[in-house]
Amino acid sequence: MTSSDEHGPIRVMLVDDHEVVRRGIVTAIDSSAALTVVGEASSVVEATRRLPAIRPDVLVVDLQLPDGTGIDVMRAARELNPEQEMLVLTSFDDDAALRESRSAGAAGLILKSARSKDIVSAIETVHGGGTVWANGSAEDEPELSxxxxxxxxxxxxxxxxxxxxxxxxxxxxxxxxxxxxxxxxxxxxxxxxxxxxxxxxxxxxxx
The missing domain is CATH 1.10.10.10 (Winged helix-like DNA-binding domain superfamily/Winged helix DNA-binding domain)
Structure with a gap:
């Protein structure tokens, strides 16, 4: 978890090159009093340029970007802040996407087709130190007794x-x-x- 004001809303930065998708996600996030969008980007270059000034609590990033991948953005974010919380937003939750997301330090992956409340819940869970995989309804964490x-x-x-x-x-x-x-x-x-x-x-x- 980052060192944000625990009494304020969770600060989210969204990286996705599809304007319509991005607007829909922003609307979903802003509909929750617990979350607020503090930055947007549509490419790797734009995201890495804006990250140092924005310093979001949770970075939500698409895997497919016009000038690279969300993996590039997440690695750059972790260089800036080793504790950066990150959630992958994608159209396909295949094994390759899961492996790549985990290797870059993401705490979860959620489908773009997920319901707004599931996206909000996923962001809150990641910010809380939890993990969210599949389509935002199941966790993939080690088994506890x-x-x-x-x-x-x-x-x-x-x-x-x-x-x-x-x-x-x-x-x-x-x-x-x-x-x-x-x-x-x-x-x-x-x-x-x-x-x-x-x-x-x-x-x-x-x-």
Whole structure:
């Protein structure tokens, strides 16, 4: 997650060369009070030129651009900000697109044909430290045990390690160790990222 104002809307930059598609996505994003579009671009050159000044919370980028690919844009974004959150917007969710998106550091991929609310939810989830693959309704993350999923939910409720230990009847040291494993499994560095992921899922209506 980037260091944006947590009390303000999520700042989104959209990169897509199709004007009609871009207008539709902007409308969907701006329809949510939790999101705001702070920048647009239609090419790799334009996107990389504007990124340093815009510094979005979430970069939403099409894979196919007239002068390159969304991969080029995402790599440039990660050079500027190693923690840049990124979501791929594409017409086809084939295996190659998934592999390329992941290799560039994207946290998810969503189809252009997805419903507006799914696009909004995907952006919120990515900003919250989660991942969104397929068409915005399924996550592709490492499997957690039932007990670890319970710990994740309690972290999302704002409980400390001691409170979690009391609730599920294990030692506080064990909880601490499990939190470390959970962070490693989810590819996160801080428990605040876990809490943000849970919050984003709940807003999206996911279990």
């Amino acid at each position: 039932e007990s670890d999923r319970r710990i994740v939910e309690l972290i999302g409720d704002g409980h400390s390690n001691r409170e979690i230990a009391e609730q599920i009847g294990i030692a506080e040291k064990t909880v601490k160790n499990r939190v470390t494993v959970i962070l490693q499994t989810l590819g996160m560095q801080r428990r605040t990222q876990v809490a943000a992921m849970v919050a984003a899922r709940r807003r999206a209506g996911w279990k």
